[in-house]
Amino acid sequence: MVHDPVTLTGARVVTPDGVHRGRVRIEGGRIAALEPDSADTPSGEVRDLGGAWVAPGLVDVHVHGGAGHAFPDADPEGALATVRFNRSRGVTSMVGGLVAATPEDTVRQVAALAELCDAGELAGIYLEGPFIARSRCGAHDPDLLRDPDTAEFDAWLKAGRGHVRMITVAPELPGALDLIRAAASSGVVAAVGHTEASYETALEAVDAGATVATHIYNAMRPLGHRDPGPIAALLGDERVTVELILDNVHVHPGAAGLVFAAAGAERVALVTDAMSATGLGDGEYTLGDLRVRVSGGEARLVETGAIASSTIVLPRAVRNAVEGLGVGVPEAVRSASSVPAAALGLAGVGRVEVGAPADLLVLADDLSVAEVLYRGERVE
Template sequence: MIVAAGRVLTPFEEFTPGYVVVEEGRVAEVGRGIPPRPDQHYPDGVLIPGFVDLQVNGARGVDFLHCDASSLPRAQRYLASTGTTAFLATLVTSPPEQAEAACRVLQRAAPEAGAEVAGLHVEGPVLNPARRGAHDPRWVRAAVDPEVRDLYRGMSGFLRLVTLAPELPGAHDLVRWLLERGVVVSAGHSDATFEQAQDAFQAGVRMVTHLFNAMRPMHHREPGLAGAALQEGAWVCGIVADGVHVHPAFFRLAYRVLGAGRLALVTDAISAAGCGSGRFTLGSQEVEVGRDGAPRLADGTLAGSVLRMDQAVANAVRWGVPLLDAVRMATATPARAAGLLDRGVLRPGSRADLCVLVGHTPALVLAGGRRVWPGP
């Protein structure tokens, strides 16, 4: 298959116009110009890698903690319609047996259903109670609790990312234990001081979960985790670009300091995504989506989002980020952070995960060379 468009963003190079050749589910060629007879041609479109979302709790009425084989494809199809071709299914703090059951269902997800479940992101249960956000306090655990390692051990091979509060007693030992098993560790739901956060990065933490949210606020005398995250280093920061979680001015600040190589767009979408207003669930918590479009607990606490990744990219551009960098923040940067090295980039040999945007809206999405949006 040959797909051609007015612009191709790899996202490290731009071809105007350009094309991609797909063979057996892989990118065979990326080039400049328009071949004589492309199978798909979008003169006004922008051809990019499929989006990679590292934080998705659910979508289209499906909460990943409660999903089954019949409901999961509905969420996968919805995510494909937003341009996402791979995502980490995110499980919030919950009873271990519930998380383990959800893991078994998610491991069996059919890739042809839409966006592919590329692994698990477990958010918790080692969270700072003072910064737990919408997580159910009944299931928050200490880093030294044997139940925590038992939970992670049961997800071995599918667990890619863990969010924890690195300042808690025993957290650094847990970080090292996870790293030995190939799991990426992210700091989040944390009350860490600047010094504690720096120590965490030294210990091997390589990401920050939803920068500026569920962490100690930045202060000129105590910058906290957010301030430490903005220092020079190798870690990547996830950020929710919906205009509710983070003000556009702080988003621009993060982009100017970190650049597209260290800032990853995430949606933190919950089951309400794609459903409009109403009442939904985030794990064991009931949330309501009101007039501002943000899911909240009854006390007003933000509880994930209903953000689409194509909207996140459009917002980043609207707030001053060049499209090439906005695309990189939704593709190559998150893919690299999660170790998904054959995704998020258009080059020979990479997975043929493609998206054509026409006016920031996906017109064609391929996952592994298969058309997943619009549906066949």
């Protein structure tokens, strides 16, 4: 496809290194230049944004579904609908998240998502279970949880054809540290989560190669001043990128503010952990094999009342960070784009820089998404 040149002028552009005030030149679906508005008049379409923010397309590395579909369904058409739903709302890169399932179902799910990765629709595959603690299972079926097994992990790698990007492991489980080492040596990010780990065990996991904290606070041994547990270990270690679900349900704003204060925006990755109900409204849904009831946008398991997933799309988390926590717009945007992309080694996404794909958002004054460009083309 031939793309006509487009230039966005009068913009405040969030780049990896700061804020560029001027214009963005797009050619062939890529960013061709970042220039001052005083540069020579460009050819092609020119649009004056009047000082609006231009952000990189957002990157959600922890999401399970949306628009009535769920990645664990292993339905390529449904998964693609979830991708397109998110893309139209500003999330231009996604990692398809799975939950605990049988070994056979997990391989089938990974293989199905690998097809979308091959097609460039998904940026990778994330397995949140099954190697997590029963006592901190959250919205995972406890009967499907099991101890870490490197042979099963190898089966995921084979089915995923190089697209498995991240797994969550409870490091206190038998064999967990060996699995974390195997993941790290295979180029797969190991995340610490759904865990009863002590402070010391969490640090052992990081020493073994874990580099991400799965939705900090949630499904973790709580923070205590004499028993700090995994939360203090993960927040305090500069090697760790910390996921934060900022829907104002999973984490109170007061606790969320402590995450930014302790880790700094450069180590906080905003995620949604969103489920199939996202974009649809209240009602009953499923997450894996578990029934979920959504009321007032809040998702909880029918059987236990435990918080399940969120029902937000990632730009909402950016707004919550700015409006509720006082995080600067550039920092909040990076926490939802370049930070998670770097944590998972996703090259060429989540950054506004010359040569990168022109995946861009234009943000209105209230930080709502006014326009989405994907590979330089408007997304309707």
